[in-house]
Amino acid sequence: MNRSxxxxxxxxxxxxxxIFRVISGLRESVPHLDILIIDDGSKxxxxxxxxxxxxxVLKHPFNMGxxxxxxxxxxxxxxxxxxxxxxxDGDGQHDPKFIIPMIKRLQQSKAxxxxxxxxxxxxxxxxxxxxxxxxxxxxxxxxxITKQKFTDSTxxxxxxxKRALAYFSELDNFPYDYPDADTxxxxxxxxxxxxxxxxxxxxxxxxxxxxxxxKVLIYVIxxxxxxxxxxxxxxxxxxxxxxCSMSPKSEVQKRVTTLKLKPKLKSKPKSKQRILHPRVSLx
Numbered sequence: 001m002n003r004s005x006x007x008x009x010x011x012x013x014x015x016x017x018x019i020f021r022v023i024s025g026l027r028e029s030v031p032h033l034d035i036l037i038i039d040d041g042s043k044x045x046x047x048x049x050x051x052x053x054x055x056x057v058l059k060h061p062f063n064m065g066x067x068x069x070x071x072x073x074x075x076x077x078x079x080x081x082x083x084x085x086x087x088x089d090g091d092g093q094h095d096p097k098f099i100i101p102m103i104k105r106l107q108q109s110k111a112x113x114x115x116x117x118x119x120x121x122x123x124x125x126x127x128x129x130x131x132x133x134x135x136x137x138x139x140x141x142x143x144x145i146t147k148q149k150f151t152d153s154t155x156x157x158x159x160x161x162k163r164a165l166a167y168f169s170e171l172d173n174f175p176y177d178y179p180d181a182d183t184x185x186x187x188x189x190x191x192x193x194x195x196x197x198x199x200x201x202x203x204x205x206x207x208x209x210x211x212x213x214x215k216v217l218i219y220v221i222x223x224x225x226x227x228x229x230x231x232x233x234x235x236x237x238x239x240x241x242x243x244c245s246m247s248p249k250s251e252v253q254k255r256v257t258t259l260k261l262k263p264k265l266k267s268k269p270k271s272k273q274r275i276l277h278p279r280v281s282l283x
Contacts, residue, residue, distance in 0.1 A: 012090030
């Protein structure tokens with residue numbers, strides 16, 4: 001793997017107390033891979049600490065949400081020609097020692113996406129009962145809809161190939177609010193192959209999860225709505241990605257090369273329309 005082949009993206013929000021250790025862990029485990037921190041509008045020192053440690057940082061002008069931060073990383077990877085993206089969170093939960101095994105699984109299998117699962121044999125994570133129950137429920141929903149068994153639909157530790165990156169870099173293809181079970185369902189409908197690999201995760205180093213307190217209920221409601229919308233759009237998703245699914249490698253690369261990184265806005269956008277990536281340079 002050359003430096004130009006693999007990019008690690010780290011979506012982060014107010015992670016000044018953990019980002020240094022995350023960067024240090026990555027450099028110890030995978031020193032040959034590029035790192036990109038996406039600071040989702042933090043008002044603390046997340047950007048400063050990352051930049052002072054020689055890491056590339058893209059910063060949103062304000063907090064736009066986890067999914068938008070992730071997609072910013074995808075867009076950057078596509079623009080700069082990376083073949084593989086490794087996705088981990090900036091809170092220190094994801095163990096970097098599993099990055100190489102996940103990349104190897106992606107390269108050696110026919111999978112487009114490899115997800116790190118805490119609940120496969122060999123994995124591990126001591127999650128609170130309510131959180132673990134929620135993960136299992138949404139994993140079961142994703143499994144029933146896709147007819148493929150998934151054990152950890154909310155895992156943020158993932159590896160994607162260029163084909164999946166090209167697809168999710170398109171604005172309408174990525175569920176940017178909470179990209180979890182709905183992401184898996186979308187990928188399966190679009191003809192992508194997903195595999196899971198056991199990983200071990202840790203408790204957050206500092207701070208609170210984005211789905212703590214009342215946000216848990218909001219997350220559940222929004223995820224159910226998102227899955228319902230994806231089911232309604234199933235035919236559109238399948239038909240819209242048929243060409244990509246059946247294309248030879250050269251055609252997929254052509255789609256990646258010609259991908260437009262800036263979303264097209266309607267001539268008369270509605271007042272509630274959410275405009276993604278304002279003033280975020282992908283250079």
